[in-house]
């Protein structure tokens with residue numbers, strides 16, 4: 001049994017499609033650039049940097065002012081983006097409208113972001129390392145902790161919120177193991193449609209999350225031993241970088 005590194009993204013990959021997990025986590029194949037993912041990176045960068053300003057300056061105007069310089073830096077790091085974008089104005093306007101939605105959902109001038117892009121990690125077992133990057137983790141003066149994740153897409157349909165919250169429960173578990181403090185609130189902020197998904201995790205929820213992670217790790221070890229990665233075709237295939245080589249589409 002080899003040592004396994006898991007993050008919420010890789011767990012999600014395996015649950016959505018074991019073959020996709022193999023392409024990403026084991027074969028480490030390159031993927032086509034996704035404009036949606038790059039737009040998400042740009043908006044995340046602006047929301048991260050917004051909290052460098054003093055509270056009174058954390059306004060929509062400041063966020064919009066940050067956009068062009070952060071975009072130039074991103075283009076410098078990923079020059080291939082230039083050829084994918086037909087109108088830079090439209091691209092920045094769309095990012096700006098996602099930022100506008102953010103200001104309908106939170107008032108960043110009223111609180112401090114204690115941690116941004118914090119890396120949490122732990123050895124869940126001797127062979128299982130778990131980690132993740134949290135967009136924002138706020139510790140209130142009372143000591144209460146909330147964990148925030150920004151999404152540039154739309155909120156899940158009714159009935160699918162639990163699946164979406166799994167990622168934040170993993171972060172809550174990591175924080176609980178590190179600090180011995182159970183986060184009070186988990187919050188997903190959907191900038192695509194201006195909705196929030198919130199949850200207050202209990203100790204029982206985090207115990208269940210840990211059991212799920214161990215069960216998924218066992219399934220991955222079993223798939224590795226048998227070299228058996230079942231493709232699981234779904235709507236996701238239309239966005240999958242590996243459709244051309246996937247056995248399910250031959």
Ligand code: SF4
Pocket residue numbers: 017019020231232233234236237240241242243246247248249
């Ligand atoms: S194309 Fe579909 S079935 Fe194949 S790896 Fe991608 S998500 Fe899985």
